[in-house]
Amino acid sequence: MDTPPSPSPVSSPGGGGGEDCCVKVAVHVRPLIADEKAQGCKDCVTVVPGKPQVQIGTHSFTFDHVYGSTGSPSTAMFEECVAPLVDGLFQGYNATVLAYGQTGSGKTYTMGTGFKDGYQAGIIPQVMSVLFGKIETLKHQTEFQLHVSFIEILKEEVRDLLDPSCLHKAESPNGHSGKVNLPGKPPIQIRESSNGVITLAGSTEVTVGSFKEMAAYLEQGSLSRATGSTNMNNQSSRSHAIFTITVEQMRKTNPLFAGDGSPNDGMNDEYLCAKLHLVDLAGSERAKRTGSDGLRFKEGIHINKGLLALGNVISALGDEKKRKEGLHVPYRDSKLTRLLQDSLGGNSRTCMIACISPADINAEETLNTLKYANRARNIQNKPIVNRDPMSSEMLKMRQQLEYLQAELCARGGFSSDEVQVLKERIAWLEATNEDLCRELHVYRSRCAAVDPREIDAQDICSVKGEGLKRSLCSLEASDYQMVETVQSDAREIDEEVAKEWEHTLLQSTMDKELHELNRRLEEKESEMKLVGGFDTAALKQHFGKKIMEMEDEKRVVQQERDRLLAEIAILSAGSDGHAQKLQDAHSQKLKTLETQILDLKKKQESQVQLLKQKHKSDEAAKKLQEEIQSIKAQKVQLQHRMKQEAEQFRQWKASREKELLQLRKEGRRNEYERHKLQAINQRQKMVLQRKTEEAAVATKRLKELLEGRKSSPRDNGLSNGHVTNGQSNEKSLHRWLDHELEVMVNIHEVRFEYEKQSQVRTALGEELAVLRQVDELASKGITPPKGKNGFARATSMSPNARMSRIASLESMLSISSNSLVAMASQLSEAEERERSLTSRGRWNQLRSMGEAKSLLQHMFHSLGDARCQMWEKDMEIKEIKEQFKELVNLLRQSETRRKEIEKELRLREQAVAIALATAASVGLISKHS
Ligand code: ADP
Numbered sequence: 001m002d003t004p005p006s007p008s009p010v011s012s013p014g015g016g017g018g019e020d021c022c023v024k025v026a027v028h029v030r031p032l033i034a035d036e037k038a039q040g041c042k043d044c045v046t047v048v049p050g051k052p053q054v055q056i057g058t059h060s061f062t063f064d065h066v067y068g069s070t071g072s073p074s075t076a077m078f079e080e081c082v083a084p085l086v087d088g089l090f091q092g093y094n095a096t097v098l099a100y101g102q103t104g105s106g107k108t109y110t111m112g113t114g115f116k117d118g119y120q121a122g123i124i125p126q127v128m129s130v131l132f133g134k135i136e137t138l139k140h141q142t143e144f145q146l147h148v149s150f151i152e153i154l155k156e157e158v159r160d161l162l163d164p165s166c167l168h169k170a171e172s173p174n175g176h177s178g179k180v181n182l183p184g185k186p187p188i189q190i191r192e193s194s195n196g197v198i199t200l201a202g203s204t205e206v207t208v209g210s211f212k213e214m215a216a217y218l219e220q221g222s223l224s225r226a227t228g229s230t231n232m233n234n235q236s237s238r239s240h241a242i243f244t245i246t247v248e249q250m251r252k253t254n255p256l257f258a259g260d261g262s263p264n265d266g267m268n269d270e271y272l273c274a275k276l277h278l279v280d281l282a283g284s285e286r287a288k289r290t291g292s293d294g295l296r297f298k299e300g301i302h303i304n305k306g307l308l309a310l311g312n313v314i315s316a317l318g319d320e321k322k323r324k325e326g327l328h329v330p331y332r333d334s335k336l337t338r339l340l341q342d343s344l345g346g347n348s349r350t351c352m353i354a355c356i357s358p359a360d361i362n363a364e365e366t367l368n369t370l371k372y373a374n375r376a377r378n379i380q381n382k383p384i385v386n387r388d389p390m391s392s393e394m395l396k397m398r399q400q401l402e403y404l405q406a407e408l409c410a411r412g413g414f415s416s417d418e419v420q421v422l423k424e425r426i427a428w429l430e431a432t433n434e435d436l437c438r439e440l441h442v443y444r445s446r447c448a449a450v451d452p453r454e455i456d457a458q459d460i461c462s463v464k465g466e467g468l469k470r471s472l473c474s475l476e477a478s479d480y481q482m483v484e485t486v487q488s489d490a491r492e493i494d495e496e497v498a499k500e501w502e503h504t505l506l507q508s509t510m511d512k513e514l515h516e517l518n519r520r521l522e523e524k525e526s527e528m529k530l531v532g533g534f535d536t537a538a539l540k541q542h543f544g545k546k547i548m549e550m551e552d553e554k555r556v557v558q559q560e561r562d563r564l565l566a567e568i569a570i571l572s573a574g575s576d577g578h579a580q581k582l583q584d585a586h587s588q589k590l591k592t593l594e595t596q597i598l599d600l601k602k603k604q605e606s607q608v609q610l611l612k613q614k615h616k617s618d619e620a621a622k623k624l625q626e627e628i629q630s631i632k633a634q635k636v637q638l639q640h641r642m643k644q645e646a647e648q649f650r651q652w653k654a655s656r657e658k659e660l661l662q663l664r665k666e667g668r669r670n671e672y673e674r675h676k677l678q679a680i681n682q683r684q685k686m687v688l689q690r691k692t693e694e695a696a697v698a699t700k701r702l703k704e705l706l707e708g709r710k711s712s713p714r715d716n717g718l719s720n721g722h723v724t725n726g727q728s729n730e731k732s733l734h735r736w737l738d739h740e741l742e743v744m745v746n747i748h749e750v751r752f753e754y755e756k757q758s759q760v761r762t763a764l765g766e767e768l769a770v771l772r773q774v775d776e777l778a779s780k781g782i783t784p785p786k787g788k789n790g791f792a793r794a795t796s797m798s799p800n801a802r803m804s805r806i807a808s809l810e811s812m813l814s815i816s817s818n819s820l821v822a823m824a825s826q827l828s829e830a831e832e833r834e835r836s837l838t839s840r841g842r843w844n845q846l847r848s849m850g851e852a853k854s855l856l857q858h859m860f861h862s863l864g865d866a867r868c869q870m871w872e873k874d875m876e877i878k879e880i881k882e883q884f885k886e887l888v889n890l891l892r893q894s895e896t897r898r899k900e901i902e903k904e905l906r907l908r909e910q911a912v913a914i915a916l917a918t919a920a921s922v923g924l925i926s927k928h929s
């Protein structure tokens, strides 16, 4: 015993007590999950083999351990990180295991908080099994008592997950109602005892005696906590869950004052109590800045209050300078940090497990997680063995005794009487202590026995949440529809053109022929009109009648003549003067009659002549009529032929088109697809490259801004606090403010680009996933379901086209991925800077009212400027909108006009067709008649 034992009651004879011990930090890289693979995510996290080092982009971090990926296997995590802490429990050391990381990074998986049906892989189930295994081996010499509690912190409210009254509520399908405590039940409060121990007043602490029992409580609690899915919006991603196991132990064998007097003999410990907190933290992701959902944003800030405070606590504790200055650690800023006060920088052995996703889309959060976790490595804890106060007192006395004995030996002697008295006194004290301890233990067990709760093993169905469904971004959709030009074969076109030309030529010659026929027909018809202009039959009748009349007249005249001749003969026989006179009169009369007859004869002759002529013209008309008929027949024939030809051509054209379609569908189509795809690929790539370049410029600028100049006005051209010139001071303050604002705008820009790029990436990823799926199915000879989104297009592609599209998508994805990681890196830096500024206080730099006023003035001007500019832009936008509206109207009008014209055209075509058809049928009819 060379060194005097420490007088501190916290020192443990077993060693390790009160020792400085850093928070251990392990990283757990989970594999890419199905959802990420489906999106075509790239693994952007590298683990340096054989070293606990993680690289992402240009950043590199070192931890105590790295599991998963190319690091140590995840199965080694428990043995290396948690088993020592469980061992420590038996020595009386508190311990904490914290799982940190964004939602979906594997916290619950790693911790095993979502315990189900004896699932053994997580840390908590392994802790339980090791714990009970150890207890089994030690139970003959030590009495153990285990308690568990399971709480959740949601929106700065502590919920008791083992509260039996909440059990029934957890059955409700949304899994949310469980969070409300019964109205009669007082809310759970965090209390701090006089010796600085934090306790939860009002939470259920149940005694457990077996693995099975503890597992049942874990299951019950996790059911009441979560909906069991990784949906971003579910409760489990927004709340912190703390499963606490308290181990109390009482050594059964207790040799009074061990003979060998060894202070290292563990048997001297009477009562030890240690707590193990197993913490599944809320998702560490930042609330989306661009989210339009204001409520979620608020909630996001709210639930992150614990993580924010935890970050600040870690920062305060991790900064050696600050720690030495005795800077205030803001434990009281949140319920979480208050509850974990001992775990961070206090009486606990603590291990943090930073869970990360390797996917490029999560690069920013992964970086944030790694930075956060890296800082935690600097935290120094001071774990101590937790004894019962009485045991501590006894130990103290024992140590005192040892010390005195040593002293005694050294001095060479008290009187044996004195020693005897002292020894007796010690023995008495120890006996009393022993009694008291026992009593205490009895009370404790009684106390615990009062509250054995039954577990209703109920079938509470966990609501399986659906995975996050990404909505396809329409950003590049237009690109897919472009380039509809058909790249047909040139020869084909020639052939087609020739055929078409031939057709039109034929049609035009026939048209000419028809025209000629029509002309001739017209001629003949007009001729005919000239010839047969009057009714021949009527004429004939008329002439016939006329001739008959004349004949009659002639006969009458001849009779008259004959009568007169006879009279003359009678008269001449009588031969008298009177008779002579009568004879003369008769002769006169006869003469006129003769001329009359002659006249009539002439007339009759001319009539006969006329009739003859009429007959001739009749002949000519008949001939003409015949000619007309033949022309008409020719015309009909021609029209018929024309129709036939047109029909043939139409048929040929239709079959040609069908053939072409078929060709396109098959062999030639590939060519066409290839051209089209090439154009799409090239354009998309160009657009992507342009976007990436823009993003790179913004990112570079942000990097320069973040690195180049410091964020404090004092660092910006001012001698440290020593202000000589008021004006230059003001100027530099203004410059600083401008710089700050520029940083802000730049962050916004990069963030904007980042969101855009993510959307592009998602769209590319989804297309790639579909193509790969189709490709895989096709290789197995299965036709993929066409109904599914995007499948029809992918299926109709030729295998070659699909391959080239896949290759192109992959290359674009990798460009996008790199750009995303680069942006994420700067955004994470900016976030870091913002955090440090917030905690330090952006305005702490201002030292006088004058400075503040000047800065305010400057800010006022800046803001005024910005508002005016905004107003102007608003006006511009309004004008542009007006113009746009007008253009849209114009477009609409022209569209309706176009439709009208098209309709008209159609009608005309129909009319022409009808006219043609009727002309043909008329021709036929007239031919038949
Ligand atoms: P968190 O609790 O951080 O939100 P989860 O633990 O719910 O994340 O994990 C998200 C998804 O990833 C789950 O489907 C889970 O099964 C899976 N997962 C997490 N870690 C791993 C891992 N190491 N190996 C395989 N799958 C994992």
Ligand code: MG
Residues within 6 Å of the ligand: 104, 107, 108, 109, 236, 237, 280
């Ligand atoms: Mg979880």
